[in-house]
Amino acid sequence: MRAKIDQLKKDGYRIDTSIQPGRAVATWHGKVIAESTRAVVLNETRHAPVIYFPRSDARMEMLLRTAHTTHCPFKGDASYFAIVDGADRAENAVWSYESPIPECAAIREYLAFYTSEMGAKFGIDVKVL
Numbered sequence: 001m002r003a004k005i006d007q008l009k010k011d012g013y014r015i016d017t018s019i020q021p022g023r024a025v026a027t028w029h030g031k032v033i034a035e036s037t038r039a040v041v042l043n044e045t046r047h048a049p050v051i052y053f054p055r056s057d058a059r060m061e062m063l064l065r066t067a068h069t070t071h072c073p074f075k076g077d078a079s080y081f082a083i084v085d086g087a088d089r090a091e092n093a094v095w096s097y098e099s100p101i102p103e104c105a106a107i108r109e110y111l112a113f114y115t116s117e118m119g120a121k122f123g124i125d126v127k128v129l
Helices: 102-107
Strands: 004-010 013-019 024-028 031-036 040-044 050-054 063-072 076-085 088-096 110-113 124-128
Touching (some): 024 050, 031 050, 063 088, 102 110
Antiparallel strands (some): 013 040, 024 031, 024 124, 040 050, 076 088, 088 110
16 A cells, blocks of 8 residues: 555545655666656546656756746646757656645655656656566
């Protein structure tokens, strides 16, 4: 059972964050981009669960902030990053809520990756071991 951290219920919409048991690993083209035993899973109405990684457990030297931003009325404003490795680049493949709404504080400054399961074509895989 996951230890629940935060919860938001608003207008029939629900977001739950909890500690992700085990070790979560995000890879891109076979390279580990993030690996953590302190990851958080976010479950949200009408979306697949998303694993968020602490920045301290990510290879930030491979992430370059982009100008792209989005707004979620339930989480706040998201900033985006490209994954860069030499000439290879995955634009806006990573996002982070740097100042989320209080009910989603558990993902503050954490990183999430667009995976093939979400329909992205970046070649990013996130697994829990």
